[in-house]
Amino acid sequence: MDASATMGADTRDAFGALLQQHRGIVFKVANAYARSAEDRDDLAQEIATQLWRAWPGYDPARRFSTWMYRIALNVGISFLRSDSQRRRHAVPLDDVDDIADHGAVDHEAAGALRVLHRFIATLEPLNRALLLLYLDERSTREMAEVLGISESNVTTKISRLRQRIRDHVAPATNE
CATH class of the missing domain: 1.10.10 (Arc Repressor Mutant, subunit A)
Structure with missing residues (x-):
């Protein structure tokens, strides 16, 4: 069983509060590594999921934003490297308002x-x-x-x- 599945409500609340406080990092990475709104939503969700999975290993002695960036960027890089996603990234960027x-x-x-x-x-x-x-x-x-x-x-x-x-x-x- 995943260690994060056994965490209590206090742990989930603490994680949720930090994620909310630093959510801009998730959106910046998603915008930098995905083109379409659908891909950005998928990537943001995957980043949040991976952050939650990694949460038991977070060291509170270190800055949360640094830890968060490291995970978010790794997820973004993996997203970019996947063959099926790479084809989606070839679409030209036409709508700045979408980003x-x-x-x-x-x-x-x-x-x-x-x-x-x-x-x-x-x-x-x-x-x-x-x-x-x-x-x-x-x-x-x-x-x-x-x-x-x-x-x-x-x-x-x-x-x-x-x-x-x-x-x-x-x-x-x-x-």
Whole structure:
């Protein structure tokens, strides 16, 4: 039997409260690794499921958001790598409103967001995860911890990503 199945109501409530408090992480990862609304919903659900399964091993001495990001990104990467899902990701991103759940959209900002999402979709899984953490303003130390790489490697990769963004995203927004 799964260890999480034997947990009491207090444990479920504590997990639920933390998940609710940090739910933005789930949505950011789902948006970065899935294209369609249906895929994003499926991925968000899978992330929540995997977080629950991993909950018995969570060490409260560590930051919950770091632990959560690590699991969410691993699930996102697995999702992206699966053959059946990969075919779904080939669909071009046309609707920024579908990704960013907001009412009135500034068309210039929407265009820039569309270009950024297309760029992110071209990245290999590690760089996609790194960019997501960077855009979420995580510290170099936390990014290194989540991704399991050194802080100097994070710094180098971020520098390269920033240059790639300047080279690829900036010209596309000026067209």
